[in-house]
Amino acid sequence: MVRKWKQDFLQNAHLVFDAAPEQKIAQRKESDLKKKNDQMLKTIGQLTLERDFLQDCFRQVGEPIPEIPEFNSKG
Secondary structure (H helix, E strand, O other): OHHHHHHHHHHHHHHHHHHHHHHHHHHHHHHHHHHHHHHHHHHHHHHHHHHHHHHHHHHHHOOOOOOOOOOOOOO
8 A cells, every 4th residue: 555655656746846836936926016016006105195295385385386297118
């Protein structure tokens, strides 16, 4: 019986040892992406708050709000 278990294990050993690292790597990548996404959302919120504050300051002193140039992602 032990011999059969050993044969089964040796035939399927790659399933035991290969699946776990790939799954851990995928989970780690997903966790890293979630952290990066959360940080970007936090930064967007902070920048929006700062922009709104500065726009209110311009309005209070009666100055026109400066135009913000469009972002060009092509470089």
